[in-house]
Amino acid sequence: MDLTKFHGIIPAFYACYDDEGNISEARTKVLCEYLHDKKVQGVYVGGSSGECIYQSIEERKDVLTYVAKYLKGKMTLIAHVGAPSTRDSIALAKHAEELGYDALSAIPPIYFKLPDRAVYRYWSEIVDSTELSFIIYNIPQTTGYTLSPVLFEKMIQNKKVIGVKNSSMPTLDIERFKRVGGKDVVVFNGPDEQFVAGRMMGADAGIGGTYGAMPELYLQANELLREGKFQEATALQSEINDIIIALCSLKGSMYAGIKEILKRRGANIGSVRGPLEGIYEEDIPLIEDTMNKIDQAIAAYCK
Numbered sequence: 001m002d003l004t005k006f007h008g009i010i011p012a013f014y015a016c017y018d019d020e021g022n023i024s025e026a027r028t029k030v031l032c033e034y035l036h037d038k039k040v041q042g043v044y045v046g047g048s049s050g051e052c053i054y055q056s057i058e059e060r061k062d063v064l065t066y067v068a069k070y071l072k073g074k075m076t077l078i079a080h081v082g083a084p085s086t087r088d089s090i091a092l093a094k095h096a097e098e099l100g101y102d103a104l105s106a107i108p109p110i111y112f113k114l115p116d117r118a119v120y121r122y123w124s125e126i127v128d129s130t131e132l133s134f135i136i137y138n139i140p141q142t143t144g145y146t147l148s149p150v151l152f153e154k155m156i157q158n159k160k161v162i163g164v165k166n167s168s169m170p171t172l173d174i175e176r177f178k179r180v181g182g183k184d185v186v187v188f189n190g191p192d193e194q195f196v197a198g199r200m201m202g203a204d205a206g207i208g209g210t211y212g213a214m215p216e217l218y219l220q221a222n223e224l225l226r227e228g229k230f231q232e233a234t235a236l237q238s239e240i241n242d243i244i245i246a247l248c249s250l251k252g253s254m255y256a257g258i259k260e261i262l263k264r265r266g267a268n269i270g271s272v273r274g275p276l277e278g279i280y281e282e283d284i285p286l287i288e289d290t291m292n293k294i295d296q297a298i299a300a301y302c303k
Helices: 025-037 057-071 086-099 116-129 149-155 171-184 192-200 215-226 230-248 254-264 281-301
Strands: 008-011 042-045 076-080 103-106 133-138 161-166 186-189 205-208
Touching: 008 215, 025 057, 042 057, 057 076, 057 086, 076 086, 086 103, 086 116, 103 116, 116 133, 116 149, 149 171, 161 171, 171 186, 171 192, 186 192, 192 205, 192 215, 192 230, 205 215, 215 230, 215 281, 230 254, 230 281, 254 281
Parallel strands: 008 042, 008 205, 042 076, 076 103, 103 133, 133 161, 161 186, 186 205
Antiparallel strands: none
16 A cells, blocks of 8 residues: 555644634635645644544534545545544544545543553454544543554554554654554654654654644655755754744643634634633734744745
């Protein structure tokens, strides 16, 4: 299988709401067109940045439908289908398959602390429910579960399991997963703060929650790595990290801040859904300063 369509910069797709906080097809279209114009390689739909845990299964199906409507055939589409129950995850998986997505992905089961055998069964039942490729999502800081190289090696015995979106912080994990899978799997760097380090440690691509706020910078960092300009890529990562730290310093949710930036760029996709907090009045100066930082970095590195 040609895995190159999963390489490159793949933004995590944000939830798009109308002014009443409902899923909006019109605003989903706006974000689809915005990201397509930026020439990213694909989108990761319905994950953390998509606020999936705060949406019903039917809402999540709607989001998958709208993104496929506007982006199918234009870029790689990955559907995150992790849900509290195996039944709901499979329902989302089958829906994504009907829509023509390129791959599925899922976090491990959340809330209850389950043994490896239960996590293996959960992921395997999702994999077996469709003919689509599958990407494990490892994010222990939010799920409380850490994927081991041993379980990863067991999972990739199923040829439909093509990789892992690794959002644990140690870059060692990326190196270990790549060593286990080799050329036959795709390892995605998850933590945006270490995109350059993750790629240099073996990640083939990146999926991230801040990519949509500054896709130009991640695309350029990826290109610099491809060209072997590691010192310049590292310097750009430092600029990216200043921006991420600023976004994380907002009183409101980071995602609300990103959505405010997009709104000011002409892509209004609404705010966030509670219990996530929207932006506060005192966040506005920091958001404006952050936009300036993004613009300055683009001017300096993306010539």
